[in-house]
Amino acid sequence: xxxxxxxxxxxxxxxxxxxxxxAELVTAFNADLQLPVRELRVDGGAASNNLLMQIQADLLxxxxxxxxxxxxxxxxxxxxxxxxxxxPPRSGNGETxxxxxxxxSMAPGTRDALIARDRKDIGRELxxxxxxxxxxxxxxxxxxxxxxxxxxRSLVLSxxxxxxxR
Numbered sequence: 001x002x003x004x005x006x007x008x009x010x011x012x013x014x015x016x017x018x019x020x021x022x023a024e025l026v027t028a029f030n031a032d033l034q035l036p037v038r039e040l041r042v043d044g045g046a047a048s049n050n051l052l053m054q055i056q057a058d059l060l061x062x063x064x065x066x067x068x069x070x071x072x073x074x075x076x077x078x079x080x081x082x083x084x085x086x087x088p089p090r091s092g093n094g095e096t097x098x099x100x101x102x103x104x105s106m107a108p109g110t111r112d113a114l115i116a117r118d119r120k121d122i123g124r125e126l127x128x129x130x131x132x133x134x135x136x137x138x139x140x141x142x143x144x145x146x147x148x149x150x151x152x153r154s155l156v157l158s159x160x161x162x163x164x165x166r
Contacts (some may be wrong), residue, residue, distance in 0.1 A: 019055040041065045043072040059108035068098040
């Protein structure tokens with residue numbers, strides 16, 4: 001039905017939004033480190049979504065490696081805790097050794113167009129805020145993406161009134 005199609009489109013848009021935000025972060029890392037991310041290893045709840053992992057691989061143009069045991073960070077913490085109380089280590093790491101690999105399948109031109117559209121959409125959403133009477137211009141010339149984030153964060157925090165009791 002149309003309602004189900006709308007729900008599916010909304011769900012896909014949410015997944016694309018997450019993947020696009022992650023792609024922006026990886027792009028910032030690449031710029032800061034001047035070292036390209038050649039692969040991404042993932043775990044945790046969101047990583048269990050096959051569609052999200054494929055969209056992420058497509059947008060990054062890199063392979064995504066997901067362990068069979070998706071909650072491998074929690075497993076590692078549990079293993080360390082067990083060692084901390086004197087339990088012997090378990091032999092083998094089979095639950096994290098087996099990986100599912102998501103390979104990028106999107107053409108680079110399609111990927112670039114999708115990312116450019118997303119940036120344009122974000123600009124359109126932010127434009128009214130930038131044009132607001134109390135808007136502030138921030139000079140980011142020569143700053144790394146991390147420095148820009150910190151500068152904007154500081155500016156925002158300086159303009160937000162303190163919360164009572166903190």
